[in-house]
Amino acid sequence: MLLEVKDLHAGIEGKEILKGLNLQVKKGEVHAIMGPNGSGKSTLSKVLAGHPTYEVISGEVLFEGKNLLELEPDERAREGVFMAFQYPVEVPGVSNSQFLRLAYNQKMLHHGLEELDPLEFNDYLKEKAKIVDMDPQFFKRSVNEGFSGGEKKRNEILQMAVLEPKLAVLDETDSGLDIDALRIVAEGVNKLRSSENAIILVTHYQRLLNYIQPDFVHVLANGKIVKEGGKELALELEEKGYDWVKGAAV
Amino acid sequence: METSFTEQFRQFIEGEKSAGGRELREKAFAVFAALGFPTPNDEDWKYTNVAPLSREPWVVPPLMLSPSDFDRNEDRIAGFDFGRNGFTALNMAFACFSIHVIPKDMAFAEPIKLEYSAANRMMTSPHVVIIAEAGSKATIVESYHASSSGFTNAVTRVMVGDNANITHYRVQRNAPDAFNIGTTDVTLGAGSSYDSTNINLGGRLSRHDIDLKFTAEGGEAWVDGLYMLGGNQHHDTHSIIDHTVPNCNSHQTYKGVLNDNSRGVFNGKVFVRENAHGTDAQQSNKNLLLSNDARVDTKPQLEIFNDDVKCSHGATVGQLEEEQLFYLLTRGLPEVLAKNLLTYGFAEEVINKIGIESIKKELDVAVLNRLGRPIEL
Structure with a gap:
């Protein structure tokens, strides 16, 4: 088992948002977590990534059998957990390539592997950029600064491609994207999908799932998973709306 | 301290062969002698106490200027209000x-x-x-x-x-x-x-x-x-x-x-x-x-x-911004490195303006060396 979430209760500023969430993810799987606003989708992403303002009240999260919750956010990342942000953060003054090389080399260092110098890394980055159809001129620009919504999301997937995580949590990656940008981002994710990694798509809408087909769909409502099924569940949800599952228990 | 300059000025002015130059310098030195160095009582120097500077016995190098220099450029030199504070007056002298x-x-x-x-x-x-x-x-x-x-x-x-x-x-x-x-x-x-x-x-x-x-x-x-x-x-x-x-x-x-x-x-x-x-x-x-x-x-x-x-x-x-820091952490950068990188970025926003590559590079290195732990970029 790659990721095991057991009876997770978590929240923010004393308010409980996740109320006993269970989830199991194996390598090679793509899971979609769907749910209405306020259901706890973002809280789950943030807790998995280790955001300091979210508190875990009780429950367990195991990543490759290790207790994920006791690791710092940077340790989680080096172990192979990646989160694509709903709102990627701008880092003025630091170029994309500087940032990505530092991050990549930290991972290499952690695994006792060879670091890349700027020239070697540049070649590596150029290859990876093809996955999201990104122009190398973006390498020199400050991280996400002045990027359009679509460019920011593409940049998140580029980071995923560079860091090759075992588990990628894509938090509302489809939000704010027009159809062309959505297609590029989704195609990028599909290229990165493999039997060696797993992807959790956190999304409000079904439309992303037209492009990235999940193996499992989980519907989150009021802090719990209330319905689970295959990819057809997403279509059913789209048709019937979230009211259909609200209040229902698995 | 002003007195140590008085003696040096007497010798220094000997090197000024232009009458105009001599007059301007003497006038400026008189202004300096009257104003002295600024003190924290001056509104413009409220937070900057120059006492560590003003109590040092500074040595003034002799004047090296060909005699005609001043006269040739007098029009260009004139017009500067050297009386704005003791330092500008001292400079002119x-x-x-x-x-x-x-x-x-x-x-x-x-x-x-x-x-x-x-x-x-x-x-x-x-x-x-x-x-x-x-x-x-x-x-x-x-x-x-x-x-x-x-x-x-x-x-x-x-x-x-x-x-x-x-x-x-x-x-x-x-x-x-x-x-x-x-x-x-x-x-x-x-x-x-x-x-x-x-x-x-x-x-x-x-x-x-x-x-x-x-x-x-x-x-x-x-x-x-x-x-x-x-x-x-x-x-x-x-x-x-x-x-x-x-x-x-x-x-x-x-x-x-x-x-x-x-x-x-x-x-x-x-x-x-x-x-x-x-x-x-x-x-x-x-x-x-x-x-x-x-x-x-x-x-x-x-x-x-x-x-x-x-x-x-x-x-x-x-x-440093918490959200920026968290973002870098989620990419696997250890906290110290992430903080240093953000500090570097903050400074680079100004340094990136510099259009001469050699100067920009030198400053990049200087900024990186200033960080708690150097980063190789």
Whole structure:
């Protein structure tokens, strides 16, 4: 088992948002977590990534059998957990390539592997950029600064491609994207999908799932998973709306 | 301290062969003797106590100037108000003049390089006058790199003629025990532009006064800067941007990074005078405090005497942004590295403006070396 979430209760500023969430993810799987606003989708992403303002009240999260919750956010990342942000953060003054090389080399260092110098890394980055159809001129620009919504999301997937995580949590990656940008981002994710990694798509809408087909769909409502099924569940949800599952228990 | 200068001035003035030069220097020295060095009682020097500088017995090098120099340039040298404080008066009394003229419609391919390095115990008083004639274009690189405890008291005047275009990089990287006082005085003609980037990394005590004035319509100026301090360093920037005429734009972005026990001061006045309609003036001063003992006093001041203007100003003093830090952590950067990278980025926003690659690279390295743990980029 790659990721095991057991009876997770978590929240923010004393308010409980996740109320006993269970989830199991194996390598090679793509899971979609769907749910209405306020259901706890973002809280789950943030807790998995280790955001300091979210508190875990009780429950367990195991990543490759290790207790994920006791690791710092940077340790989680080096172990192979990646989160694509709903709102990627701008880092003025630091170029994309500087940032990505530092991050990549930290991972290499952690695994006792060879670091890349700027020239070697540049070649590596150029290859990876093809996955999201990104122009190398973006390498020199400050991280996400002045990027359009679509460019920011593409940049998140580029980071995923560079860091090759075992588990990628894509938090509302489809939000704010027009159809062309959505297609590029989704195609990028599909290229990165493999039997060696797993992807959790956190999304409000079904439309992303037209492009990235999940193996499992989980519907989150009021802090719990209330319905689970295959990819057809997403279509059913789209048709019937979230009211259909609200209040229902698995 | 003033008395130690009195004796030195008597000998120094012997070297001035021009009657005009002698008269100007004597007048300036009399003003210095009357004013003395500023004290924290002076509003403009409230946060910068120059006592550690003024109690040192500085040695003035002898005057080296060919006899005709002053007379030939008297018109160009005149017109500077050296009485603004004790330092500008002292500079004029002991000034070592250099005059640069960029002829009409001429574009200099190579930068005008002004390099200063005050030797141990010595006071140097460079006084530079740069005249950019109409339609000319040039870059000025003014750099300070005293390697020991010297004192530089500089005045740099830049007269930007109509439609002239001047880029000015001022880089102060003195040794940690050096003193640096500088005044930059700029006037802009019609349709001209002046783009300056002022970097202060070195020195025990440094103070930079910028006095910029639009004298005709259509001028545009950028007055940006970075001070990055550690240890017991003290830096003070006082700037005045004066919109006296209509339809000029000014932009000012100053950033400070303060670590250890360092202290920064930013005082930026922007005046928009009564008839200066169509003015666009923007000013910001952002400070990053990396230690509980570092301190900054910032005071952006906007004084507007006209309705038809677009102005904004603001100042911030803070720590690193939590969301930025979290973002870098989720990419696997350890906390110390992430913080250093954010600090670097904060400083780089100003350094990235520099259009001369060799200077930019040097400053990149200097900034990286300032961080708690160096990063290889």
